[in-house]
Amino acid sequence: MTTLYFKKVMISIFVAALLLACTKQTDTNEAPAIVGTWKLLSGTLVEKGDTTVTDYTQGVSFIKIINDTHFAFIQHDLKGGKDSTTAVFTAGGGTYTLKENTYTENLEYCNAREWEGHHFSFTIEIKNDTLVQKGIEKVESANIERLNIEKYVRMK
Template sequence: MKYLVILVLVLSTTLCQAQAKDNPFVGTWQLVSGEYVNEKNELVDYKTLGINSQKVITQRHFSFVSMANGKFWAAGTGTYKHTSDEYSEQPTMASFAMENGGNYVFKYEMKGEYWHNSRWHGDKRVEYEVWQRID
């Protein structure tokens, strides 16, 4: 029985490690740069707002907190999905009004420790972010 328990633990650990390798998002991320199109249809660079953000992603969930010039700006948490070129978040809680039924789809590209993503409405890019893995 003791050996069976050890075998199950070893197999579980190995499976979790394999799943983490198949999922490039698992970890802690720091926002490097970004921009979005505001309600006036203006492109806003995150630097002008003093945005600082961190995102933590597990196998199935994400959470983020963003500050603007040292004050709370936004936060959200929920589940996510990904394919080879799309990452989508489905917040279950957020400090902002959710759009698009609460499903945010991004095209992404991984470049070493950097994650580049962009969100589109039709042919118009409405958000672009670069994140750096810190853990």
């Protein structure tokens, strides 16, 4: 081998290593954008032609926690349960699937037991720190079939 050939090979290896070092690495284990803790701002229910909009920033707090495989939600009134007309506590959770913008909750636990064992599919849209989910909730045993639109903000 000549010295010139050896130098060319070494320079080529150096350049290749430099290019690889400059290439952005992607983490295939990166969590989906939906993973996190979300605070519900508003909810809109459309059922049998009636629309009800609820402001979840006044008198009540509702959060949804989503990890890589499970979700949980918790809601309670902000008066410590001391006002009999506004006292509320709701909780539930289970597994979920996410395929593109279709988020499906498989509700395994819920204080409203007739909701357990049901699957609820939502179309989701995430922009910056805002999550909007929209889908039909149907629980035949409770005579419920309604459109549910929820708007969340990511908690920091």
